[in-house]
Amino acid sequence: MDTYLSQTRKSVECISDYETIHAVLGNAAADLDSVISSLVQAFYLYQINSSPKTLIVPVLNIPRSDYYLKTETIHILKQHRITAELLTFRDDLNLLELHNLKKLKLTLVDQNVLPNKDLPLEECVVRVIDHRSRERPESSFCNVTVEPVGSCCTLIADEIFKGSYSNQIDVTVATLLFTTILLDTVNMSKDAGRGTAKDEEMLQRLEVVIPNACREKTFKEIQDVKYDLSNFTTLDILQKDLKVISGNGTSIAMCSITMKIQDFIKREALENSLNKFAELQATKAVVLMGVIVINGKTLRDLGIFSLSKNFQDKIIESLKTCDTPDLNLEVIPHDSKNLVVFSQGNNKANRKMVLPILKSLLTSEDFSRTKENL
Numbered sequence: 001m002d003t004y005l006s007q008t009r010k011s012v013e014c015i016s017d018y019e020t021i022h023a024v025l026g027n028a029a030a031d032l033d034s035v036i037s038s039l040v041q042a043f044y045l046y047q048i049n050s051s052p053k054t055l056i057v058p059v060l061n062i063p064r065s066d067y068y069l070k071t072e073t074i075h076i077l078k079q080h081r082i083t084a085e086l087l088t089f090r091d092d093l094n095l096l097e098l099h100n101l102k103k104l105k106l107t108l109v110d111q112n113v114l115p116n117k118d119l120p121l122e123e124c125v126v127r128v129i130d131h132r133s134r135e136r137p138e139s140s141f142c143n144v145t146v147e148p149v150g151s152c153c154t155l156i157a158d159e160i161f162k163g164s165y166s167n168q169i170d171v172t173v174a175t176l177l178f179t180t181i182l183l184d185t186v187n188m189s190k191d192a193g194r195g196t197a198k199d200e201e202m203l204q205r206l207e208v209v210i211p212n213a214c215r216e217k218t219f220k221e222i223q224d225v226k227y228d229l230s231n232f233t234t235l236d237i238l239q240k241d242l243k244v245i246s247g248n249g250t251s252i253a254m255c256s257i258t259m260k261i262q263d264f265i266k267r268e269a270l271e272n273s274l275n276k277f278a279e280l281q282a283t284k285a286v287v288l289m290g291v292i293v294i295n296g297k298t299l300r301d302l303g304i305f306s307l308s309k310n311f312q313d314k315i316i317e318s319l320k321t322c323d324t325p326d327l328n329l330e331v332i333p334h335d336s337k338n339l340v341v342f343s344q345g346n347n348k349a350n351r352k353m354v355l356p357i358l359k360s361l362l363t364s365e366d367f368s369r370t371k372e373n374l
């Protein structure tokens with residue numbers, strides 16, 4: 001894998017030598033699942049590619065300068081001799097320009113539709129592999145695999161095991177997939193409810209490849225890295241695992257944070273940081289989801305920040321009244337001015353399930369009528 005990536009990095013520097021650039025692009029949160037899915041899928045496509053004029057390149061969907069936030073990814077890739085110098089980031093190549101030159105093909109992993117700012121690239125999408133609910137229209141021409149499993153890496157593993165190169169899943173590839181699936185499924189914890197039979201099947205098949213595979217040890221190590229926020233500023237923590245959704249010309253930033261929001265709000269000058277963050281993201285509202293795991297049990301809470309009381313109320317109402325899923329929210333009193341905090345009784349409802357609630361708020365007719373008053 002490291003040899004492939006270092007070759008690819010050099011090839012990106014002389015991109016005009018190629019007729020086709022096939023980029024494998026994860027989602028813009030660039031979490032571990034997105035990054036490992038794109039690295040492994042690209043490596044696999046490279047092995048089955050027979051055209052010397054095609055360059056297959058995994059692209060991390062963040063600027064290079066944000067990589068320091070991705071501690072789980074940095075940690076695991078380092079163990080396999082993969083440093084930032086071997087990786088290609090979104091600002092290392094101009095996808096739109098490649099598209100204009102009619103040279104671009106795109107495989108989307110861990111996302112099934114492009115965000116608005118990337119919609120001009122839609123024509124280039126040839127393949128989609130994702131585990132969140134399908135937003136892509138049925139009519140789309142490309143080959144789409146969307147299955148509700150715990151980790152996109154499970155679908156990537158399944159694809160490779162089904163293909164003719166499955167014997168080339170080496171220890172590095174197997175370990176990267178194995179670790180990501182464990183993290184995404186909370187080590188297949190029943191309580192978390194994320195892992196499916198297919199996740200379990202892939203873990204078992206990958207275990208065969210990895211010498212002395214140990215789920216407990218691997219999971220604990222990556223989980224500890226994920227939950228270690230000691231070197232981060234408040235802005236870093238907000239930025240670390242971020243998704244932005246938009247509709248009707250308005251957006252909401254949703255940050256997943258690996259500590260309780262009840263504890264996060266005790267940080268110094270929190271409201272200032274939230275304000276600054278909202279400004280940087282050009283958004284009027286920030287939703288925080290705190291998630292911690294204690295003895296295999298996942299606990300969640302939510303914070304809703306907005307300088308517009310009106311907008312904040314609308315978000316809270318849509319979250320409280322939703323019954324698919326019912327989040328079971330209880331307000332937690334505190335004295336922060338523009339932030340309302342709730343404990344979330346329904347611990348199975350992760351960000352993937354909350355985002356569509358916010359999305360339907362932003363795209364609702366009622367909202368578009370009243371949004372001028374935000």
Ligand SMILES: [Mn+2]
Pocket residue numbers: 033034110131151152
């Ligand atoms: Mn994912």
